[in-house]
Amino acid sequence: MDIADQAARIKAGERRALARAITLIESGRADHRAQATELLAALGTEHEALRIGLSGTPGVGKSTFIESFGMMLTGQGLRVAVLAVDPSSARSGGSILGDKTRMDRLARDPNAFIRPSPSQTHLGGVARRTREAVALCEAARFDVILIETVGVGQSETVVAQMADVFLLLLAPAGGDELQGVKRGIMEMADLIVINKADGDLKATATRTQADYAGALRLMRKRPQDPEGYPRAMTVSALEDRGLPEVWAALQELAEWRKDEGHWTRTRAAQARYWFEEAVRAALLAQLDTAQARSRLAALSDAVSQGHQDPAAAAQAFVRELAAD
Numbered sequence: 001m002d003i004a005d006q007a008a009r010i011k012a013g014e015r016r017a018l019a020r021a022i023t024l025i026e027s028g029r030a031d032h033r034a035q036a037t038e039l040l041a042a043l044g045t046e047h048e049a050l051r052i053g054l055s056g057t058p059g060v061g062k063s064t065f066i067e068s069f070g071m072m073l074t075g076q077g078l079r080v081a082v083l084a085v086d087p088s089s090a091r092s093g094g095s096i097l098g099d100k101t102r103m104d105r106l107a108r109d110p111n112a113f114i115r116p117s118p119s120q121t122h123l124g125g126v127a128r129r130t131r132e133a134v135a136l137c138e139a140a141r142f143d144v145i146l147i148e149t150v151g152v153g154q155s156e157t158v159v160a161q162m163a164d165v166f167l168l169l170l171a172p173a174g175g176d177e178l179q180g181v182k183r184g185i186m187e188m189a190d191l192i193v194i195n196k197a198d199g200d201l202k203a204t205a206t207r208t209q210a211d212y213a214g215a216l217r218l219m220r221k222r223p224q225d226p227e228g229y230p231r232a233m234t235v236s237a238l239e240d241r242g243l244p245e246v247w248a249a250l251q252e253l254a255e256w257r258k259d260e261g262h263w264t265r266t267r268a269a270q271a272r273y274w275f276e277e278a279v280r281a282a283l284l285a286q287l288d289t290a291q292a293r294s295r296l297a298a299l300s301d302a303v304s305q306g307h308q309d310p311a312a313a314a315q316a317f318v319r320e321l322a323a324d
């Protein structure tokens with residue numbers, strides 16, 4: 001594979017080249033890994049998109065929202081990529097966007113690019129591959145990258161490590177539901193968006209929004225927030241209502257963070273995080289060779305039979321590994 005040629009095609013916005021590159025980063029083969037790493041390095045980080053993390057429990061309306069919101073943005077001439085971190089794909093091999101006929105309008109839009117969550121054996125693998133897909137889409141000069149995840153806790157944390165702004169989508173509900181949202185996720189959100197503010201649900205949605213606005217006011221102010229953020233808003237993804245307001249809020253937030261230096265600081269901290277994750281992953285991969293596994297098993301037996309002290313055996317093993 002000609003890395004320089006591929007990089008040029010991606011930067012020129014060739015969708016096929018982008019799709020191929022994402023397939024490459026998702027591959028588990030060692031030679032593919034090496035090529036993927038080379039490609040990412042060749043692409044660099046000269047273009048920055050607005051990366052929007054989006055989370056919400058199944059049924060809250062994520063795909064409906066992404067489609068309506070995405071269509072609104074492409075209608076303004078913006079190029080929109082949609083990626084997903086799906087923790088369930090780690091277990092089942094399925095994925096939130098994989099089986100979908102959902103978002104079919106957006107999928108047909110030439111200014112949109114939709115990619116399902118990679119299926120992997122663990123969340124760490126899904127997270128790293130999604131982070132790399134974000135980098136590829138950014139190099140391909142998308143303006144907005146939506147990174148979707150299902151609200152189960154752990155996956156929000158990894159999405160927050162690759163997003164500039166984080167949007168939590170909620171359904172209208174009674175006040176007692178407020179406690180149902182984990183505090184950690186609330187603290188991560190820049191915008192809490194109550195969807196389905198239409199028809200019979202409209203009044204409940206407005207009440208829910210007021211509840212969350214109240215709860216947000218009680219939270220400690222974060223340094224990365226201008227006055228009035230995080231905010232709670234209502235939308236109807238189905239009826240296309242409130243979406244321009246969400247977009248305006250996200251842009252206001254992004255501009256403020258850029259002006260105040262938070263944007264650069266956050267991206268720098270994220271780069272540090274992914275570097276450390278990559279080091280950890282590489283070290284763990286060293287444990288996964290036939291030689292390391294058999295040596296580990298032998299030492300483990302020796303320890304369990306009392307022939308060796310656990311700490312001493314571990315130290316010996318790590319020294320051997322480093323010497324290899």
Ligand code: GDP
Pocket residue numbers: 056057058059060061062063064065102195196197198199201235236237238239
């Ligand atoms: P996801 O599982 O979070 O991706 O949710 P979906 O987008 O698949 O939506 C789940 C259900 O909620 C579908 O039946 C949608 O038609 C419905 N839905 C989504 N957005 C809205 C909305 O704004 N208003 C109403 N009334 N229903 C909605």
